Amino acid sequence: MSTPTSSQTYQVVLNDQSGDQSSPTLLNNLVIKTVATPVPGPGEVLIRFHAAGLNYRDLSVLANSPVYPIETISGYTVETTLGAGSVDGSLTQYGVFKDQFIVKKPANLSFEEAAAISACASTAVHALDAIEIKKGMTVLTQGTGGVSSFVIQFASALGAHVIATSSSDEKLSQAKSLGASDIINYKTTPNWAEEVLRITDGKGVDLVIDVGGAGTIEQSIAATKLGGTVALVGFLTPSTQTDLIASIIFGGKTLKGIRGQSKKHLERAVESIEKHNLHPIINTYEWADANVAFEDLRKGVKAGKLIIKV
Numbered sequence: 001m002s003t004p005t006s007s008q009t010y011q012v013v014l015n016d017q018s019g020d021q022s023s024p025t026l027l028n029n030l031v032i033k034t035v036a037t038p039v040p041g042p043g044e045v046l047i048r049f050h051a052a053g054l055n056y057r058d059l060s061v062l063a064n065s066p067v068y069p070i071e072t073i074s075g076y077t078v079e080t081t082l083g084a085g086s087v088d089g090s091l092t093q094y095g096v097f098k099d100q101f102i103v104k105k106p107a108n109l110s111f112e113e114a115a116a117i118s119a120c121a122s123t124a125v126h127a128l129d130a131i132e133i134k135k136g137m138t139v140l141t142q143g144t145g146g147v148s149s150f151v152i153q154f155a156s157a158l159g160a161h162v163i164a165t166s167s168s169d170e171k172l173s174q175a176k177s178l179g180a181s182d183i184i185n186y187k188t189t190p191n192w193a194e195e196v197l198r199i200t201d202g203k204g205v206d207l208v209i210d211v212g213g214a215g216t217i218e219q220s221i222a223a224t225k226l227g228g229t230v231a232l233v234g235f236l237t238p239s240t241q242t243d244l245i246a247s248i249i250f251g252g253k254t255l256k257g258i259r260g261q262s263k264k265h266l267e268r269a270v271e272s273i274e275k276h277n278l279h280p281i282i283n284t285y286e287w288a289d290a291n292v293a294f295e296d297l298r299k300g301v302k303a304g305k306l307i308i309k310v
């Protein structure tokens with residue numbers, strides 16, 4: 001089949017310049033356009049997309065609002081971000097990318113399922129690398145988003161005892177289906193660290209994958225055993241003013257920042273997904289309904305990964 005000379009793509013156009021992810025007109029920045037189909041050069045490959053997965057950071061791109069302090073320092077602008085302005089992203093029918101960035105999708109996954117793994121599964125692998133996971137160890141996850149869901153699956157496949165927290169019993173039921181051994185509703189059990197200690201007979205867990213950031217780190221540390229580790233992956237909650245230094249020092253605990261992932265992490269994720277026949281929880285949207293997917297991402301109403309069919 002020949003490649004068309006033109007194709008559709010979504011781009012960010014700053015119609016709403018508030019920089020506010022909660023702005024009621026934020027989605028006006030998401031614009032579909034017809035463009036010339038890109039042509040690969042030396043060392044590049046033309047990709048025909050069948051599905052694309054959303055990440056929480058995409059809301060930041062949509063608002064032209066950097067989420068990392070380093071981006072503010074380096075003069076972050078939407079025009080230089082993948083998928084924004086005139087820079088091609090992955091919410092597109094065709095895209096050109098460097099050969100070294102391409103990884104073969106797991107043979108056991110559909111295109112929609114495979115779209116969930118590029119950032120989330122590889123980040124989950126990176127986070128679990130914070131310690132050497134062995135059978136019988138305990139791992140605590142937060143929420144049922146893309147990274148947390150893959151952590152549950154990978155850790156369970158390695159023989160770890162997984163404790164999952166989430167905001168609703170429905171999402172926790174999905175966490176159970178992914179392999180979580182124990183579940184905690186942090187809405188009905190706001191002091192969830194105490195419940196983690198109860199489950200672990202007062203010992204705490206070997207590893208916490210913290211996606212909440214400042215608003216959850218205090219309880220994450222409290223739920224970690226002496227000599228345990230907290231892998232900091234995200235920052236989805238507002239800051240608190242608690243001084244945690246003493247609990248870290250006297251507990252001999254380790255905090256490890258997890259920023260992004262590598263091709264090696266993605267390749268290991270693909271290998272594990274095929275080996276254990278793992279399938280992610282996904283929520284699919286039609287190409288024309290990308291704005292609905294972004295709104296659901298903003299509201300946090302879905303467990304698992306939000307996938308737009310292309």
